[in-house]
Amino acid sequence: MYQVQVSPKSECVPLRGLNYHVQVWGTPAVGRTPLVMVHGWMDVAASYQFVVDALAADYYVIAPDWRGFGLTEVPLADHFVFADYLGDLDFLLDHYCPEQPVNLVGHSMGGNIAMLYAGVRPERVRRLINLEGFGMPRTVPAQAPGRYARWMDELKGLHQGQREMRGYASLEDVAHRLMKTNPRLDPAKAEWLAGHWARQNASGQWQILGHAAHRLSSAQLYRVDETLEIFKAITAPTLCVEATDSDMGGFWKGAYSLPEFHERLQAVPQCTVAQIAEAGHMLHHDQPEQVAALIEQFIA
Structure with a gap:
C-alpha cells in the first residue's frame, strides 16, 4: 500500500x-x-x-x-x-x-x-x-422548463431508490473501481484511496462516501x-x-x-x-x- x-x-x-x-x-x-x-x-x-x-x-x-x-x-x-x-x-x-x-x-x-x-x-x-x-x-432561458422537469423526475427516482449508490463486496473491489475509472492510477495508491473513499455499511458492503443526491441534475441553468x-x-x-x-x-x-x-x-x-x-x-x-x-x- x-x-x-x-x-x-x-x-x-x-x-x-x-x-x-x-x-x-x-x-x-x-x-x-x-x-x-x-x-x-x-x-x-x-x-x-x-x-x-x-x-x-x-x-x-x-x-x-x-x-x-x-x-x-x-x-x-x-x-x-x-x-x-x-x-x-x-x-x-x-x-x-x-x-x-x-x-x-x-x-x-x-x-x-x-x-x-x-x-x-x-x-x-x-x-x-x-x-x-x-x-x-452554456445554457439559454428556453431550457428552463425542461431543466426543472428533469430535476423533479430525478428527485422522484431518488426517493424510489432508483439512484442509490452501488455497494462493493470488499475494499479491493473499490480499488479496482477507482482504477477502472482512472487506468493510470497506481494499484498501491488505489488501495490506499479506497479506504478513504468508501466505508463498510451495516450489511457488510463497502459504500462510496458520496450521497446519491449528488447524482441529480441541477434545477438551475x-x-x-x-x-x-x-x-x-x-x-x-x-x-x-x-x-x-x-x-x-x-x-x-x-x-x-x-x-x-x-x-x-x-x-x-x-x-x-x-x-x-x-x-x-x-x-x-x-x-x-x-x-x-x-x-x-x-x-x-
Missing part, C-alpha cells in the same frame, strides 16, 4: 449546522499563508495526500470533505445547491484563518467553486489555482454571463492547470469545448494556463509531483 510521507490530522468542525470533516497537514505559523485545497465531485479531501507528500516545503494545508462527501455530515435534504459550497468555504475560512488571505487550490468541481469564491470574496484569496475545473456548457462577471472580480493571480490527456470535449459530448473555456478565462484579470503531461482528469493522482511543483512555483 502507498506509504504516507506527511500524516494529516483529522478534525471535525461545526459549520452551518453540519459537522464538517477536515484534513489538516502542518501547523499554522506567523507569516505562513494557509494552503486550502478543495476536492471535486465524488472525491474526498484525502485525495490530496499524494500532492501534499510531494511538496518540497512544509505548508499549513487545510482540506475539507464537502457536504455529503467523505466524512462530513449529510444535510437533511434530498438535493444539493451549488451556492452552499461557497457558503461552506466562507465559514471554513472564518474558522481557520479569519484574518488572513489564503492560497486556494480546487480540483474539478472544487476548481469551479474556487473560481467563483475568488470573485465573490476577492479579499480572501491571495493566489488561486484551478485544477481541471472547466465550468459547464448555468448562466455564463453571471460567471464571467464573477471572473472579472477576481483579484488574485490565477493559474489554470489542464491535463494533456483530459477528454473534456468527449465528456460533454461536444456541448462544451476547451477553446470555449479558454475564451471565458479572458475575463479573469491575471490568468496563466499550464499543462500537466501524461495525466488525465485526476491529475493530482496521476502526476502529484508535477502538480506540487506548479503549486509551489505559483504561490512562492
Whole structure:
C-alpha cells in the first residue's frame, strides 16, 4: 500500500449546522499563508495526500470533505445547491484563518467553486489555482422548463431508490473501481484511496462516501454571463492547470469545448494556463509531483 510521507490530522468542525470533516497537514505559523485545497465531485479531501507528500516545503494545508462527501455530515435534504459550497468555504475560512488571505487550490468541481469564491470574496484569496475545473456548457432561458422537469423526475427516482449508490463486496473491489475509472492510477495508491473513499455499511458492503443526491441534475441553468462577471472580480493571480490527456470535449459530448473555456478565462484579470503531461482528469493522482511543483512555483 502507498506509504504516507506527511500524516494529516483529522478534525471535525461545526459549520452551518453540519459537522464538517477536515484534513489538516502542518501547523499554522506567523507569516505562513494557509494552503486550502478543495476536492471535486465524488472525491474526498484525502485525495490530496499524494500532492501534499510531494511538496518540497512544509505548508499549513487545510482540506475539507464537502457536504455529503467523505466524512462530513449529510444535510437533511434530498438535493444539493451549488451556492452552499461557497457558503461552506466562507465559514471554513472564518474558522481557520479569519484574518488572513489564503492560497486556494480546487480540483474539478472544487476548481469551479474556487473560481467563483475568488470573485465573490476577492479579499480572501491571495493566489488561486484551478485544477481541471472547466465550468459547464452554456445554457439559454428556453431550457428552463425542461431543466426543472428533469430535476423533479430525478428527485422522484431518488426517493424510489432508483439512484442509490452501488455497494462493493470488499475494499479491493473499490480499488479496482477507482482504477477502472482512472487506468493510470497506481494499484498501491488505489488501495490506499479506497479506504478513504468508501466505508463498510451495516450489511457488510463497502459504500462510496458520496450521497446519491449528488447524482441529480441541477434545477438551475448555468448562466455564463453571471460567471464571467464573477471572473472579472477576481483579484488574485490565477493559474489554470489542464491535463494533456483530459477528454473534456468527449465528456460533454461536444456541448462544451476547451477553446470555449479558454475564451471565458479572458475575463479573469491575471490568468496563466499550464499543462500537466501524461495525466488525465485526476491529475493530482496521476502526476502529484508535477502538480506540487506548479503549486509551489505559483504561490512562492
